[in-house]
Amino acid sequence: MEQVKNGKYVGIGKVMVAKAPEVLFTVVGSCLAVTLYNREMKVGGMAHILMAGEGMYDTKYVKPALDSLINSLRGFGGEDVDWVTRMAGGSVLIKGSNRLVVNTGRHTALEALKLLIGRQYDIVGMHVGGDCRRGIKFDLNTGDLELSIEGSKVFENTVIRI
Numbered sequence: 001m002e003q004v005k006n007g008k009y010v011g012i013g014k015v016m017v018a019k020a021p022e023v024l025f026t027v028v029g030s031c032l033a034v035t036l037y038n039r040e041m042k043v044g045g046m047a048h049i050l051m052a053g054e055g056m057y058d059t060k061y062v063k064p065a066l067d068s069l070i071n072s073l074r075g076f077g078g079e080d081v082d083w084v085t086r087m088a089g090g091s092v093l094i095k096g097s098n099r100l101v102v103n104t105g106r107h108t109a110l111e112a113l114k115l116l117i118g119r120q121y122d123i124v125g126m127h128v129g130g131d132c133r134r135g136i137k138f139d140l141n142t143g144d145l146e147l148s149i150e151g152s153k154v155f156e157n158t159v160i161r162i
Contacts, residue, residue, distance in 0.1 A: 017045035030105035125162030
């Protein structure tokens with residue numbers, strides 16, 4: 001992934017919110033990046049989620065990470081229905097016989113999807129699963145997620161916007 005100028009890196013288990021013209025970026029494999037964006041306010045945020053689960057207040061897990069992201073963005077105003085959601089990641093990068101470990105990315109993506117749909121968030125784009133790493137650039141001017149795909153037999157060195 002190219003170097004993002006004036007961007008902020010969102011590390012594993014971190015949640016970050018910002019306003020345009022900021023750019024948030026991260027890299028995920030089996031982890032999941034979830035973004036929420038308000039087009040009118042040009043405000044958004046990203047959660048870099050390690051795995052499914054609740055983990056109390058630990059934002060490495062789906063529920064606390066999404067709760068933190070949503071609550072932080074509510075501070076900017078707007079209704080929950082104004083936020084659009086995109087997600088990327090949840091790859092299967094670990095090979096082996098332990099299905100729980102191998103399918104961690106899938107479980108994480110599914111749990112996040114269930115939680116967001118249950119809360120009636122509008123999911124406008126997803127690029128999940130597969131066997132690749134994704135460099136993710138979230139432009140708060142446009143709300144676009146730009147994915148740089150690495151390590152996939154199908155999508156090698158591809159850039160996708162969702």
